[in-house]
Amino acid sequence: MILKKKLKLFGIKDIYQVPQLDKLSKDQKEGLFVVSHILPFRTNNYVVEELIDWENIPDDPIYQLNFLQKEMLSEEHYSQIKENIDAKVEQSKLNSAISKIRHELNPHPAGQLTSNVPFYEGDPVSGIQHKYKETCLIFPSQGQTCHAYCTFCFRWPQFIGNNDLKFATDESNRFQEYIKTHKELTNVLITGGDPMIMTSSRLEKYLLPFIKPGFEHIHTIRIGTKALGYWPYRFVTDPDSDEILRLFEKVVKSGKSLAIMAHFNHWVELSTPVVKEAIRRIRSTGATIRSQSPLIKHINDDSTIWSRMWKEQVRLGIIPYYMFIERDTGPHEYFSIPIYKAFEIFRNAYTKVSGLARTVRGPSMSATPGKVVVDGITVINGEKLFLLNFIQGRNPSWVKKPFFAKYSETATWLNQLQPGLGEKRFFYEDEPKYSSMTLMKNEDVRGIEGKFRAKL
Numbered sequence: 001m002i003l004k005k006k007l008k009l010f011g012i013k014d015i016y017q018v019p020q021l022d023k024l025s026k027d028q029k030e031g032l033f034v035v036s037h038i039l040p041f042r043t044n045n046y047v048v049e050e051l052i053d054w055e056n057i058p059d060d061p062i063y064q065l066n067f068l069q070k071e072m073l074s075e076e077h078y079s080q081i082k083e084n085i086d087a088k089v090e091q092s093k094l095n096s097a098i099s100k101i102r103h104e105l106n107p108h109p110a111g112q113l114t115s116n117v118p119f120y121e122g123d124p125v126s127g128i129q130h131k132y133k134e135t136c137l138i139f140p141s142q143g144q145t146c147h148a149y150c151t152f153c154f155r156w157p158q159f160i161g162n163n164d165l166k167f168a169t170d171e172s173n174r175f176q177e178y179i180k181t182h183k184e185l186t187n188v189l190i191t192g193g194d195p196m197i198m199t200s201s202r203l204e205k206y207l208l209p210f211i212k213p214g215f216e217h218i219h220t221i222r223i224g225t226k227a228l229g230y231w232p233y234r235f236v237t238d239p240d241s242d243e244i245l246r247l248f249e250k251v252v253k254s255g256k257s258l259a260i261m262a263h264f265n266h267w268v269e270l271s272t273p274v275v276k277e278a279i280r281r282i283r284s285t286g287a288t289i290r291s292q293s294p295l296i297k298h299i300n301d302d303s304t305i306w307s308r309m310w311k312e313q314v315r316l317g318i319i320p321y322y323m324f325i326e327r328d329t330g331p332h333e334y335f336s337i338p339i340y341k342a343f344e345i346f347r348n349a350y351t352k353v354s355g356l357a358r359t360v361r362g363p364s365m366s367a368t369p370g371k372v373v374v375d376g377i378t379v380i381n382g383e384k385l386f387l388l389n390f391i392q393g394r395n396p397s398w399v400k401k402p403f404f405a406k407y408s409e410t411a412t413w414l415n416q417l418q419p420g421l422g423e424k425r426f427f428y429e430d431e432p433k434y435s436s437m438t439l440m441k442n443e444d445v446r447g448i449e450g451k452f453r454a455k456l
Contacts, residue, residue, distance in 0.1 A: 015043075
């Protein structure tokens with residue numbers, strides 16, 4: 001029997017209510033405090049009490065996943081913020097320094113802020129992204145926070161209180177009109193933040209419209225969530241847990257496919273009785289659960305962690321879906337792994353699992369032109385190369401069109417690679433940009449980007 005647990009959130013202002021913090025050294029506490037001025041910090045009592053091994057600090061992977069470290073900022077950025085704090089400068093000066101550093105951390109990678117945002121009747125549509133033809137991402141205004149924050153999160157700008165860097169739907173629900181008129185869309189992804197932070201009554205306002213007339217072209221509804229890893233009680237003993245499950249059942253019974261896109265970064269998150277019960281309850285509604293995670297230094301950069309995680313997911317009825325390469329944003333230098341090493345980790349883990357776990361794809365980079373997967377490392381005519389492929393592309397014709405990049409032991413992202421086999425440019429660089437699902441000339445794309453920024 002799973003006992004009820006009341007969610008207790010810990011931000012930087014109330015972190016000293018966590019008794020386990022006594023395990024941290026003075027330098028570790030200082031690092032947490034200073035870095036939290038730049039990157040968002042939040043944890044909760046489930047993570048602290050049931051997931052972190054406090055006898056293995058600072059190496060415990062869940063501790064690294066939740067608690068900010070000094071090294072997550074460059075020495076220059078760290079010193080600048082610490083000096084301002086120590087000097088007790090006026091808040092406006094500190095805020096100016098914080099804002100400057102945040103903008104240097106590439107807050108919106110892969111064209112999220114501009115080229116992924118669609119237009120409807122001449123204006124940008126708040127709170128959605130439409131990068132790929134069939135898929136639209138929706139960012140509910142009430143779901144742009146989480147039960148705890150991942151230190152590596154590529155959407156960290158959602159949580160820092162700066163509306164210019166935040167995606168969220170407005171009260172007009174124009175996004176529904178956009179989706180209704182774009183019949184090429186077949187699936188929507190409710191994302192965040194974390195939509196499962198919302199109450200069942202708020203969540204249903206985003207799910208139920210898609211089972212009504214006018215949305216017949218939407219076949220699948222996805223919910224991106226870390227709740228299974230960070231607060232599985234959401235589906236078991238929270239006050240409206242049963243309502244959430246009934247909502248899932250209603251979507252499934254309507255004939256739509258409902259997929260829970262679960263973020264699991266380590267097998268430890270699958271180890272508690274409550275998460276196993278949460279998984280069982282979700283699957284009983286007819287919804288499927290797929291798992292995804294980036295490959296992250298200090299947390300899961302070991303093939304044995306991945307093979308164990310995939311095996312356990314399959315045992316619990318979860319479908320392994322993606323291994324991502326950590327995006328080039330925020331504390332990227334602290335967490336990133338060279339592309340060649342990422343491929344080795346993926347391949348070694350892949351060889352240790354059965355076909356049921358080989359549904360997973362990776363290692364994949366969600367880059368500006370699309371999702372690029374590293375399919376192999378090979379030698380052609382004496383030249384060592386990465387074999388790359390598009391899983392998704394701004395231009396659908398790019399998908400499954402193999403191309404080669406020169407092998408590198410230092411590159412951690414697509415834009416650091418050079419074309420191989422004597423090519424001067426990658427093939428997709430010679431094509432017009434794809435923006436808002438309409439193929440346009442580059443000058444048109446720049447015009448739209450300027451118009452969007454003028455709206456901010």
